[in-house]
Amino acid sequence: MPALAPFGKIEVRPTTGPNTAAQIARDAIAGGARRIVAFGGDGTINETANGVIGTSTPFVMLPGGTANCMCVETRIGKNIDRAVRRVVSESEDVRIAVGKMTLQEGVSRYFLAMAGVGLDAIVASEVNLDLKKKIGKVAYWIAGFSMFARSLPQCEAVVDGVASQRSFVLISRVKNYGGDLEIARNVSLIDDCFEAVSFTGKNSLRYLPYLAGVAGRFAHLLPGTSFERAESVSCAPVGARRMPVQIDGEVVGALPARFEIVPDALTLRIPSGYLERKPWTTSH
DSSP states (O other), X not given: OGGGGGGOOOOOOOOOSTTXXXXXXXXXXXXXXXXXXXXXXXXXXXXXXXXXXXXXXXXXXXXXXXXXXXXXXXXXXXXXXXXXXXXXXXXXXXXXEEEEEXXXXXXXXXXXXXXXXXXXXXXXXXXXXXXXXXXXTHHHHHHHHTTTTOBOOEEEEEETTEEEEESEEEEESOSEETTTEEOXXXXXXXXXXXXEEEEOOSBGGGHHHHHHHHHHTOXXXXXXXXXXXXXXXXXXXXXXXXXXXXXXXXXXXXXXXXXXXXXXXXXXXXXXXXXXXXXXXXXX
């Protein structure tokens, strides 16, 4: 990609399947790579970042997937040509916090954008992958509406020590959700915290007004919703039903799980316009 020439010599290393990008990044860093550039969707970006987090090597994101939530959030955008110009000439390398998920069996993984427990992870687990390849994000809407009138599993969510029963918990580092919507209201990648957004409801019909509230940006005014600043969130299932977990759009396991903020974890190249937002402070 000639437009990336200001970053120095470019070596392309394609992924060979799921869960390979992190090791590719680690090997490249061990070999002296000055930057790691990930071209793909949020899942590929997440996998690659997991191989960079904890090092001083700058990480660059370029959009190449279905939703491109991280690229939309940071204003890199979805158009690859404009995105390349933006990361090269209009961006800065910034040290940021990331999220860390730990499952009961000790498996842990970092995330950049969000973790979701309950409803959205159920939808993500039921998406038809062949259909997703053909029609993109519409496949998620089809999977979502297939949940119509179904009962939902419940979890006990503990947000910074305060417990409540919920059917969907979003532990977010970004406002953007799915590339088109916004659920979290205040959080930014330059904050050292999450915004924990949670919803009550044992039947999916309860989510019709929530969906309208998210689309109209008044969900925080609806009963049954909670929007809180948090540095740690723990979730455990209520009852015997399995409750899946997704991070950055990929289903990675099931509850119980703990989510915590990891400060000063990654050097991310971010457009300067995004950085103009003031960090979220305790006065909000």
